[in-house]
Amino acid sequence: MKIDxxxxxxxxxxxxxxxxxxxxxxxxxxxxxxxxxMEELNEIDTENVKPLTHITLxxxxxxxxxVIPSISRAEGLFNAPxxxxxxxxxxxxxx
Amino acid sequence: MNQEIRxxxxxxxxxxxxxxxxxxxxxFAADATAFGAAPNTHISPITLGHPGTLxxxxxxxxxYAIRLxxxxxxxxxxYQHFDRKNYFYPDLPKGYQITQDKTPICIGGGVKVxxxxxxxxxxxxxxxxxxxxxxxxxxxxxxxxxxxxxRAGTPxxxxxxEPEIKSAEEAAQFVTEVRKLVRYLQICDGNMxxxxxxxxxxxxxxxxxSKVFGTKVEIKNMNSIRFIQxxxxxxxxxxxxxxxxxxxxxxxxxxxDPATGRTSGMREKESMNDYRYFAEPDLPPLHISEEWxxxxxxxxxxxxxxxxxKFIQHYKLPEYDAGVLTDTREIAEYFExxxxxxxxxxxxxxxxxxxxxxxxxxNSLEISDFGISPARLAQLIQLVDDGKVSNSVASQQIFPExxxxxxxxxxxxxxxxxxxxxxxxxxxQTLIDEVLANNEAKVKEYKNGKKGLLAMFMGEVMKKxxxxxxxxxxxxxxxxxxxx
Numbered sequence: 001m002k003i004d005x006x007x008x009x010x011x012x013x014x015x016x017x018x019x020x021x022x023x024x025x026x027x028x029x030x031x032x033x034x035x036x037x038m039e040e041l042n043e044i045d046t047e048n049v050k051p052l053t054h055i056t057l058x059x060x061x062x063x064x065x066x067v068i069p070s071i072s073r074a075e076g077l078f079n080a081p082x083x084x085x086x087x088x089x090x091x092x093x094x095x
Numbered sequence: 096m097n098q099e100i101r102x103x104x105x106x107x108x109x110x111x112x113x114x115x116x117x118x119x120x121x122x123f124a125a126d127a128t129a130f131g132a133a134p135n136t137h138i139s140p141i142t143l144g145h146p147g148t149l150x151x152x153x154x155x156x157x158x159y160a161i162r163l164x165x166x167x168x169x170x171x172x173x174y175q176h177f178d179r180k181n182y183f184y185p186d187l188p189k190g191y192q193i194t195q196d197k198t199p200i201c202i203g204g205g206v207k208v209x210x211x212x213x214x215x216x217x218x219x220x221x222x223x224x225x226x227x228x229x230x231x232x233x234x235x236x237x238x239x240x241x242x243x244x245x246r247a248g249t250p251x252x253x254x255x256x257e258p259e260i261k262s263a264e265e266a267a268q269f270v271t272e273v274r275k276l277v278r279y280l281q282i283c284d285g286n287m288x289x290x291x292x293x294x295x296x297x298x299x300x301x302x303x304x305s306k307v308f309g310t311k312v313e314i315k316n317m318n319s320i321r322f323i324q325x326x327x328x329x330x331x332x333x334x335x336x337x338x339x340x341x342x343x344x345x346x347x348x349x350x351x352d353p354a355t356g357r358t359s360g361m362r363e364k365e366s367m368n369d370y371r372y373f374a375e376p377d378l379p380p381l382h383i384s385e386e387w388x389x390x391x392x393x394x395x396x397x398x399x400x401x402x403x404x405k406f407i408q409h410y411k412l413p414e415y416d417a418g419v420l421t422d423t424r425e426i427a428e429y430f431e432x433x434x435x436x437x438x439x440x441x442x443x444x445x446x447x448x449x450x451x452x453x454x455x456x457x458n459s460l461e462i463s464d465f466g467i468s469p470a471r472l473a474q475l476i477q478l479v480d481d482g483k484v485s486n487s488v489a490s491q492q493i494f495p496e497x498x499x500x501x502x503x504x505x506x507x508x509x510x511x512x513x514x515x516x517x518x519x520x521x522x523x524q525t526l527i528d529e530v531l532a533n534n535e536a537k538v539k540e541y542k543n544g545k546k547g548l549l550a551m552f553m554g555e556v557m558k559k560x561x562x563x564x565x566x567x568x569x570x571x572x573x574x575x576x577x578x579x
Contacts (some may be wrong), residue, residue, distance in 0.1 A: 014369055016183060053176045053374035059382045065118045065155035068125035070139030077135065086134050087241035090185040094233050
């Protein structure tokens, strides 16, 4: 698999990153070298290996359904770039 | 639309029904899920998606999803994990939604729906667990959207049907059945107005017999069964008209406007269709043992269709009655409780479907708000069965009085208001004799064959008894006296 300029911009956009034109070449070569390296894994025969989704052996970390009050509204809003004491405020999302 | 054109097309509908699970706390955090709290008061660092926080799964949410799966005959997945669905939208604080993409908790299953054309099972593709998003408010004239994260992290089950629903009616019936079911199971309050149950609808049309589905359109976030039906009806006509005039259907998300009854394309700033799912590393896998499934099964409440059958088989009620009485779990329970005090099942059914339900409807009350206990209602039924009062006296005079004074028994009310029917034959015979003596001419006519006069004599006796004469006894005595 090879990343071209178009897919680079698409991936950047999905992550809300801005890649400047002068950064594109370096970014492409580094992404492609990572992918090439990862592709070596494809050479391994995984026919009888179960997919590994988690690296710990832990399963079923569950909590009982109990309400434990957490932070206050003021604390929750504290770090927001914009808020009005009740709501988080963001640039309008619908036209 | 011209029926001939309409009949050329076949409709394909798939639904995604989201039901908020009635847990106290959120699916991955301990903050409350209660509806209607002041904005951003049910939040925590986990809900807000702060770095370094660790979600932990709510056991009850898992059990509720298993309960649903067992009720609809799904296979419960033994090995599950959660996945991240990545997209940016302000109501999603983490930049991803935790959901189950690869290993949904329930596979398959289905719900029976009753249609004008018969019964049909709508099958589920799967049911999965996920977290709800927050709520955005868009104020007229403001350049900001307001975000309330109280709802973020509320547990949801998403029920995804196979694309095999064929009409708006079928879709509406299906959602009605699902809503009834989750309420019976006590896993979701089914309150569509508050958004506890919401539905995304996928609609497409194709020529009858075609093997290839048409381009589908998704109508999002429908929160009323009537709107679902209307939106689908509108969309079917719109799509057929477009195809007939050689326009292309665009695959898009559309909104339904209840005011106009139309759907319109959403002007989204971005199409969000590249979710880049991957396994959620913060939550260890979930393994469901057979013992766990059995323990959920053992706590399973009665299912609506089981009660429906029981009401027909055991209580010998007509299908219509069984349908009305099992419409909600609460009504069904009230009925069952009533018949634990009386063997007159049909009378109990008539009372609950009639006087009780109309009182609740007129006053916009739920059966849980209803003051007359099942035991009291059974006493009233007994009073009628004993011939002490007529049915109409019971429903028109005693029942309203019972509602006014919950401490009095029906018998006390009947006695204090002088409503006990005269079934004492001596008293009644005296009245009858008087009536016959006063109407000698009519008695002669009766004896000459004008049998229809019986009703007139009945009326006279009733009048004399001030309505308290037992009609059955009176009728027998009256006929006997007239035949002499």
